[in-house]
Amino acid sequence: MKTTTIGERIRDLRKKRDLTQEKLADFLGVSYQAVSKWECNLTSPDLGLIGPLTKLLGVTSDELLGLTEEESDERKAFFDEAMARFHDDELDVYARNAEAAVREFPGDMRYLTWHADCVQLLSVSEPDEKRFAMDEDIVRFADTVLENTDDEKLKQRVIWDAVYALADLGRREEARKYAELLPEGDTRDNFLGLTMTGEEQVQHGQKRLWKAMWTLLMRLVEDTPDSVRIEACEAAETIVRLLIPDGNFLDAYDLLYLEKVYHALREAQTGRYEAALEDLKAAKEYGLLHDDIFVDHPGTYRYTAPLFDRIEIDTHDFQYYGVSRSTENLGSWLECRCFDPIRDTPEFQAILHSTEG
Numbered sequence: 001m002k003t004t005t006i007g008e009r010i011r012d013l014r015k016k017r018d019l020t021q022e023k024l025a026d027f028l029g030v031s032y033q034a035v036s037k038w039e040c041n042l043t044s045p046d047l048g049l050i051g052p053l054t055k056l057l058g059v060t061s062d063e064l065l066g067l068t069e070e071e072s073d074e075r076k077a078f079f080d081e082a083m084a085r086f087h088d089d090e091l092d093v094y095a096r097n098a099e100a101a102v103r104e105f106p107g108d109m110r111y112l113t114w115h116a117d118c119v120q121l122l123s124v125s126e127p128d129e130k131r132f133a134m135d136e137d138i139v140r141f142a143d144t145v146l147e148n149t150d151d152e153k154l155k156q157r158v159i160w161d162a163v164y165a166l167a168d169l170g171r172r173e174e175a176r177k178y179a180e181l182l183p184e185g186d187t188r189d190n191f192l193g194l195t196m197t198g199e200e201q202v203q204h205g206q207k208r209l210w211k212a213m214w215t216l217l218m219r220l221v222e223d224t225p226d227s228v229r230i231e232a233c234e235a236a237e238t239i240v241r242l243l244i245p246d247g248n249f250l251d252a253y254d255l256l257y258l259e260k261v262y263h264a265l266r267e268a269q270t271g272r273y274e275a276a277l278e279d280l281k282a283a284k285e286y287g288l289l290h291d292d293i294f295v296d297h298p299g300t301y302r303y304t305a306p307l308f309d310r311i312e313i314d315t316h317d318f319q320y321y322g323v324s325r326s327t328e329n330l331g332s333w334l335e336c337r338c339f340d341p342i343r344d345t346p347e348f349q350a351i352l353h354s355t356e357g
Contacts (some may be wrong), residue, residue, distance in 0.1 A: 009064060013057040027056055047115075048101040048140075054106070059104050075104055083114050095122055109149040113157050116141040120161045123168075123184040135165035142178070156182060160191065167194045203310040210311050213243055217255060230266050233259040244305040250293065251313055257286035257326050261333050268338040276339070277347050280330075284351050287326030295320055295325055331355035 009241040012278040014024050014035075021039070028049055037043045053067060054061050062072045079101040086094060095118035101111035116138050123134040125139060142158035142165075149155065158176050166175035176195040182188040186208075193204050217236045224232040237259045240252045264279035293301055334352055342348045 005041050006044055006065060007038045007041040009066060010035075010045075010057070013059060013064070015041075017057060019056075024056065028052055044103075047099060047106070050103055050106040061104065065104050067104065078112065079105070083110070091118070091121060094118060107148075109151070109154055112141055113145050113154045116145070116158050116161045118352065120164055125166075131249075132169060135169050138162060156187075163191045163194055172197065199310075206308055206310045209243075210308055213239065217252075221258065226341045230262055233262050239319040242306055244303070246305050248304045249289075250301050250303060251315075252285050253290035253293075253322060254326060257283050257290060257330075260286060261330065265333070265336060265338060268336075268342070273342045277342060277345070277351075280334075280348070280351050283330055284327065284354055287330050288354075292325045328354045 019027075020032075021035040022032045025035045029036075030049070038045055050061060050064065054064050057064065062069070067075060073093065076155070079097060082089070082094070082097040083101070089097075095115075098111065098115040098118045100133045101108070102115045105111055119134050119138050119141070123131045123138070126134060139162050142162035145154055145158045148173075159181050162178045163175045166172070166178065176192065177193040179188065179195055182191060189204075189208055193201060193208070196204055217239065219239070220232040220236040220239075221229075237256060240249060240256065244252065260279045260283035264276045264283060267276035267279060269274070294315045298318070300312055300314045301311075303309055303311045331352070334348075339348065
């Protein structure tokens with residue numbers, strides 16, 4: 001093909017297919033004036049029309065765009081390199097390269113995903129009318145990618161873009177359908193939150209915070225070496241008291257109980273026996289509170305702290321795992337030899353007897 005512009009190639013290919021400008025325009029859903037402007041090199045087809053044009057004119061996108069195989073490989077290498085320069089290029093330059101990549105390689109879902117990402121980023125600063133139009137384009141791009149790729153990473157990216165776009169358009173039920181396509185996990189929970197409003201959104205946010213709190217607390221208590229276990233438990237207690245300031249700790253009673261036990265052990269090992277006794281008394285109280293709601297009176301309990309006042313726990317659920325009494329567990333800890341110097345004191349004996357019932 002010897003012509004040098006896309007307009008000239010469209011004209012020549014149209015004539016070879018025995019199509020008038022009007023007929024080509026009808027097939028594409030555009031005006032014949034638009035086709036005329038392309039062929040006169042006054043404008044170029046929108047990138048969304050490249051695919052339909054190649055089908056109507058019976059050519060590949062490379063042929064329509066005038067690329068030889070060698071040139072095509074060079075252009076792909078250029079766009080691949082440009083796509084990796086997110087942190088180096090200005091956003092408008094980055095986005096222009098993405099749009100050009102889609103125009104030249106309309107069947108490449110990597111480039112369409114790249115373009116969708118850029119449109120989403122650019123839309124944020126646009127006024128409502130233009131931003132909403134861009135949102136509609138993003139959803140269309142997402143659907144195309146989802147229908148034409150098995151690459152899970154590309155699918156995930158366009159799902160994110162579609163959720164943002166549909167939430168911005170106020171079409172939250174549609175947005176939720178896309179968010180539900182994501183695999184289970186924090187990312188899915190985050191995007192589901194974008195589809196919610198009002199009380200549902202508040203409750204969802206509290207559940208995510210509660211889950212994050214417990215993930216951190218468990219890492220502190222279970223995944224730290226013995227050399228820093230006391231410090232880790234103290235940090236866990238601080239977090240609990242900050243997030244649950246009203247003292248209605250519920251399933252955190254057991255964690256606070258363990259913190260006091262570990263602290264009492266260290267105090268006794270360093271000869272601070274009065275402090276150890278105070279820690280053991282506190283451990284006993286936390287153990288009794290834990291046993292009351294998990295063993296003696298299992299049921300549904302609600303947090304009352306402001307950050308978690310929509311969260312309920314059903315302590316019946318813990319029966320499945322076999323909940324032991326914290327007070328009985330405390331009796332085992334009291335056998336440690338580090339407590340021998342205070343074992344016969346009235347205070348220690350009172351704590352010991354409370355674990356034997």
